[in-house]
Structure formats: structure tokens, C-alpha cells
Amino acid sequence: MDFIVANLPYLLTGISVGGQYALIAIGYTMVYGILRLINFAHGDLFMIAGFIMVYASASLPLYISLPLVIILTVVLGVLIERVAYKPLRSAPRMSVMISAIGVSYLLQNFAWYVTGGLAKIYPEIPWISDSVQIGPVSTSRITIITPILTIVLIIALVVLIKRTKIGMAMRAVSRDFETSQLMGININRVISTTFIIGSFLAAIGSILYFSRYTTVTPTIGAMPGLKAFVAAVFGGIGSIPGAVIGAFIIGICENIIKALGYTTFSDAFTFALLIVILIFKPTGLFGEKESEKV
Amino acid sequence: MSLIEVRDMKVRYGGIEALKGVSFDVEEGSIVTLIGANGAGKSTTLKTIAGLVKPVEGTITYNGEDITGLEPQKLVSKGIVLVPEGRRVFGNLSVYENLRIGAYLIKDKAQIEAQLEHVYDLFPRLKERSWQLAGTLSGGEQQMLAVGRALMAQPKVIMMDEPSLGLAPIIVRGIFDIIKKINEEGTTVLLIEQNANAALRVAHHGYVMETGNVTMEGTGQALLNDTRVREAYLGKAK
Ligand SMILES: Nc1ncnc2c1ncn2[C@@H]1O[C@H](COP(=O)(O)OP(=O)(O)O)[C@@H](O)[C@H]1O
Ligand SMILES: [Mg+2]
Numbered sequence: 228m229d230f231i232v233a234n235l236p237y238l239l240t241g242i243s244v245g246g247q248y249a250l251i252a253i254g255y256t257m258v259y260g261i262l263r264l265i266n267f268a269h270g271d272l273f274m275i276a277g278f279i280m281v282y283a284s285a286s287l288p289l290y291i292s293l294p295l296v297i298i299l300t301v302v303l304g305v306l307i308e309r310v311a312y313k314p315l316r317s318a319p320r321m322s323v324m325i326s327a328i329g330v331s332y333l334l335q336n337f338a339w340y341v342t343g344g345l346a347k348i349y350p351e352i353p354w355i356s357d358s359v360q361i362g363p364v365s366t367s368r369i370t371i372i373t374p375i376l377t378i379v380l381i382i383a384l385v386v387l388i389k390r391t392k393i394g395m396a397m398r399a400v401s402r403d404f405e406t407s408q409l410m411g412i413n414i415n416r417v418i419s420t421t422f423i424i425g426s427f428l429a430a431i432g433s434i435l436y437f438s439r440y441t442t443v444t445p446t447i448g449a450m451p452g453l454k455a456f457v458a459a460v461f462g463g464i465g466s467i468p469g470a471v472i473g474a475f476i477i478g479i480c481e482n483i484i485k486a487l488g489y490t491t492f493s494d495a496f497t498f499a500l501l502i503v504i505l506i507f508k509p510t511g512l513f514g515e516k517e518s519e520k521v
Numbered sequence: 522m523s524l525i526e527v528r529d530m531k532v533r534y535g536g537i538e539a540l541k542g543v544s545f546d547v548e549e550g551s552i553v554t555l556i557g558a559n560g561a562g563k564s565t566t567l568k569t570i571a572g573l574v575k576p577v578e579g580t581i582t583y584n585g586e587d588i589t590g591l592e593p594q595k596l597v598s599k600g601i602v603l604v605p606e607g608r609r610v611f612g613n614l615s616v617y618e619n620l621r622i623g624a625y626l627i628k629d630k631a632q633i634e635a636q637l638e639h640v641y642d643l644f645p646r647l648k649e650r651s652w653q654l655a656g657t658l659s660g661g662e663q664q665m666l667a668v669g670r671a672l673m674a675q676p677k678v679i680m681m682d683e684p685s686l687g688l689a690p691i692i693v694r695g696i697f698d699i700i701k702k703i704n705e706e707g708t709t710v711l712l713i714e715q716n717a718n719a720a721l722r723v724a725h726h727g728y729v730m731e732t733g734n735v736t737m738e739g740t741g742q743a744l745l746n747d748t749r750v751r752e753a754y755l756g757k758a759k
Contacts, residue, residue, distance in 0.1 A: 392625075395614065395618055395621065395622055396622070396625065398611070398613055398614060399611045399614060399622055401613075402611050402612065402613050402614075403609055403611065405573060405605070405609075406605055406609040406611070408572075408573065408592075408593040408594065409571060409573070409593055409597070409602070409603050409605060410597070410622050410623060410625045410670075410674075411593070411594040411597035411598060411625045411626040411674065412594065412622075412625055413594055
């Protein structure tokens with residue numbers, strides 16, 4: 228019991244971090260599901276969302292800067308797709324992948340250019356950063372909000388995909404571009420919708436993440452981005468529930484490892500996990516067998 | 522004026538010229554078939570009409586209107602629908618969802634419901650299986666679903682690419698009965714078949730394609746009786 232109480236903060240943090248990874252991981256897994264593309268720029272979009280908040284909140288009140296961060300991140304996400312991926316729709320997959328890596332570097336270098344490479348302090352968002360008491364443990368309110376908000380958003384997303392017309396179109400397009408077009412589906416619109424959702428969730432994830440970690444740097448998207456990516460692979464890339472479960476497992480394990488005193492190895496764990504999955508179950512927990520598009 | 526008029530259509534895949542100037546007509550209310558060996562360019566012809574492939578030359582008119590190179594969704598909304606080769610049902614969607622997605626561009630709920638009833642009447646099997654994932658259906662059921670899904674768009678012209686391919690003879694007969702029935706209800710049919718015999722029997726008019734060209738045409742009956750057609754496509758030397 229004492230052990231649990233002593234380690235409860237780590238567990239709570241793990242759940243919370245897991246939720247943040249989940250919000251990012253969904254963007255990877257949905258884009259992969261539709262375009263069979265690993266969107267390497269996704270972690271950097273998350274970073275840019277952080278900087279947008281830094282600059283927006285400097286001159287605007289929160290009730291404007293928060294929605295603005297979300298809107299601008301979504302616009303940027305859709306713009307990246309239009310400019311860097313859409314022209315390559317019928318190109319080999321490797322070309323699109325390389326284009327994604329290019330966008331990733333472009334965003335990082337743009338951030339270097341604008342910030343001069345200096346870490347920026349993320350604004351404190353009142354209320355969600357306040358500390359609260361859970362039993363014997365004191366933690367910030369964000370630790371509690373993150374998993375709840377994550378679950379609510381994921382339920383909404385699942386309902387959208389399973390129960391609405393656009394969701395049905397997304398499932399159809401993810402299976403077969405050409406036949407979807409024959410149904411009268413505008414595949415570009417469906418792909419844009421996917422990027423809107425992924426970017427929206429990444430923006431929310433960034434607000435929650437940086438409220439806890441407080442500084443934004445041009446390369447800060449890399450680590451959470453990579454972990455979210457591993458979560459998506461672990462869950463079976465293309466599967467939303469898989470990505471979410473993967474993200475929570477990684478978030479929790481990482482923090483348990485920290486609790487056990489092996490903080491240095493907490494990042495290594497994620498990558499060891501990636502190697503183990505790729506060796507033993509490349510399709511991940513819920514991944515379908517690679518159904519190559521015809 | 523015919524409902525669809527294809528004139529001198531040329532299509533290229535990279536360096537390969539798949540269609541070298543194809544011309545043919547589809548009369549409103551008729552069943553027209555394109556027959557020919559593998560690789561003759563039949564599928565390419567249908568894909569080009571459906572807007573999936575852009576021709577480098579030539580025109581396609583529909584009801585007198587030039588529709589060359591329009592996007593597939595435009596053509597679907599005009600009533601030109603393709604049942605693709607190999608059925609291509611969405612295996613990850615239920616039978617019901619596959620049918621609903623066939624009516625993707627139709628806004629009127631009542632119209633969709635009525636059409637759904639109609640498709641279920643044509644294919645009672647689909648109604649029994651409406652909640653099953655389409656990927657778990659048998660080949661014949663998937664073909665019914667592919668045709669039913671196309672009908673959900675309320676097409677004026679339905680194009681079918683080898684609907685009988687790989688199906689048991691008894692199911693093939695059922696498919697041809699359905700084709701006749703759809704046509705009797707007023708839908709124009711443009712049919713591709715390897716099974717030239719069955720296709721020419723139901724067709725009012727037929728065209729023979731060879732390596733990217735139309736080489737012969739005639740009524741279904743005339744082609745059935747033609748010696749060259751019999752030798753090349755019906756496997757009956759005479
Ligand atoms: N996507 C494609 N890319 C390159 N060549 C193709 C493609 N589709 C068809 N072809 C070629 O075009 C020619 C006509 O093919 P197709 O229209 O499928 O013929 P059919 O349906 O009569 O068997 C063939 O030589 C085929 O190899
Ligand atoms: Mg073919």
C-alpha cells in the first residue's frame with residue numbers, strides 16, 4: 228500500500244502523458260490508414276502549435292489565443308498535405324515519405340529562424356495548471372484533465388468514424404481510393420478531413436503537454452512525436468484503438484520505470500519496445516495484415 | 522444521337538498506348554457489350570468513360586454533352602456508374618454501409634430508402650446479410666453487392682467490368698438474369714465480358730476489341746453467328 232501511495236504520482240503522470248501521446252498518435256495512425264504515409268512532420272506540427280501559443284498569448288487573452296492555436300495548427304496541417312503530399316498522390320510511396328521528412332526539417336528550421344534557437348517559456352494557463360489533492364497525493368489539475376479529455380475526444384472520434392457519412396467515406400477511402408471515387412466520394416476532401424482531425428488533436432495534445440513541460444524548443448516535437456509513433460506501431464498502425472492503448476502503455480511504463488529509479492532508461496524503453504514489436508509482431512496489437520492497395 | 526458516343530479515344534499508360542483510337546456508340550435503353558481478349562483495352566475503355574483515366578485524345582459525349590476528362594464524382598452525379606473489375610466491395614464496411622455509400626451523392630433520405638428496398642428486392646440475400654462485413658461474403662454475393670451498390674446511385678448507365686469472372690456457372694446465370702432485369706427497368710447497360718457467348722446473347726449490340734482498337738461490330742446475334750468471332754472468342758471452330 229505504501230508502495231502504491233509513494234508511486235501514485237508516477238502512475239498518474241504516466242496516465243496523463245499517455246493521453247498526450249495518444250492525441251498525437253491518432254494523427255499518425257489516421258494518416259497512415261488513409262495515405263499509407265508516415266507523416267514525419269506530425270511531431271513538428273505539434274512543436275509549431277507550442278510556439279503559436281507562446282507568441283499568441285504574448286499579446287492576446289487566453290480565450291482568443293487558445294482557439295487561435297487550434298485553428299492555425301489545423302490550417303497548417305491541411306496546408307502541409309496540400310502542398311507537400313497531394314501533388315505526389317500517384318508518386319511512389321517513398322517520394323511522399325521523403326517529402327514528409329523535408330517538411331519536418333522545414334518546420335524545425337523555420338522555428339529556429341523565428342526563435343533564434345532559444346527555448347521559449349510556455350504561458351501558464353490558469354485553472355488547469357492549479358494543483359489539486361487526490362487522497363494523499365498532490366498533483367496538477369492537468370494530470371486529471373488530460374486522460375478524461377483524451378477519452379472524451381476519442382469517443383467522439385470513434386462515433387464520427389463509425390456513425391457518420393464522412394466517417395464511412397474515410398473508412399472506404401482507407402481501403403480503396405479508386406472504388407471510393409467511383410462512389411462519387413471526393414477523396415481529396417476526405418484526406419483533408421483526416422488532416423484536420425489529426426492536427427486538431429495534435430493542437431490539443433500540445434496545449435496539455437507544454438502546460439506541463441513549460442518550455443518549447445524547435446526540436447521538442449521529436450521525442451513525443453517518436454513516442455506517439457511507436458505507440459501507433461505498437462497498437463497496429465492504422466488502428467485508432469491500437470494507437471490509444473499503445474500510447475497509454477508507453478506513458479505508464481515510462482513513468483513506472485522512472486519511479487523505479489531508472490529514469491535514464493525511460494526513453495530507451497520505448498525504442499526497445501519498438502524493436503521487439505517489429506521483430507515479433509510487425510502488425511502490432513490490432514493491425515491488419517498489410518492490405519496493399521490495388 | 523446515341524446516349525454515349527465515344528470518338529477516336531486514345532489512352533496511354535506511360536509509353537504504352539492502351540487505346541489507339543476507339544469509337545463506339547451506346548444507344549439509350551440498350552445493352553451493349555465489348556468483347557475481346559485479355560489486354561485488348563476493355564477495362565481501360567470503361568475506366569476512361571468513368572473518369573478514372575484521362576484520354577490523351579478523343580471525345581466522349583453523353584446526351585450530347587462533352588464529358589471527356591470529367592472527375593469521377595461528376596460522372597456519378599450525371600448517372601454514369603461503373604461496377605469495377607473484381608467487384609471491389611469495401612470489405613471493412615457492412616453490406617448495408619456498402620449500399621449506403623453507393624448512394625453517397627444522393628441527399629434525399631426517402632429516395633435512398635426507396636432505392637435500398639429496390640436493391641433488397643433484386644437481391645434478397647443482401648438483405649439477410651445487411652449487417653455482415655462485406656469482406657466475409659462469398660464471391661457471388663460480393664458481385665451482387667457490387668451491382669447493388671452501383672444501383673444505389675440510381676444510374677442511367679451502368680457499366681460492368683467482367684461481372685461473371687470467377688463465379689460458378691449457376692451464379693453467372695443469375696448475374697445475367699439481373700443484367701436483363703436492370704435493363705428492362707430502363708437502365709442502359711455497357712458490359713464487358715470474357716464470357717463472350719453469354720454477353721452476346723443478352724446484348725442488343727456488340728463491339729469486338731483487339732489490342733486497343735475496335736475491329737468489329739454488330740448486333741449481338743450477328744456477332745454470335747460470325748465465323749471470325751466464333752473462332753476467336755467463342756472457342757468454336759467451324
Ligand atoms: N494501370 C496500368 N498501367 C499500365 N498499363 C496498363 C494499366 N492498365 C492496363 N494496362 C495495359 O493496357 C492494356 C489494356 O488493358 P485493359 O484495359 O485492362 O485490357 P482488358 O480489360 O481488355 O483485359 C494492356 O496491355 C494492359 O497491360
Ligand atoms: Mg479487363
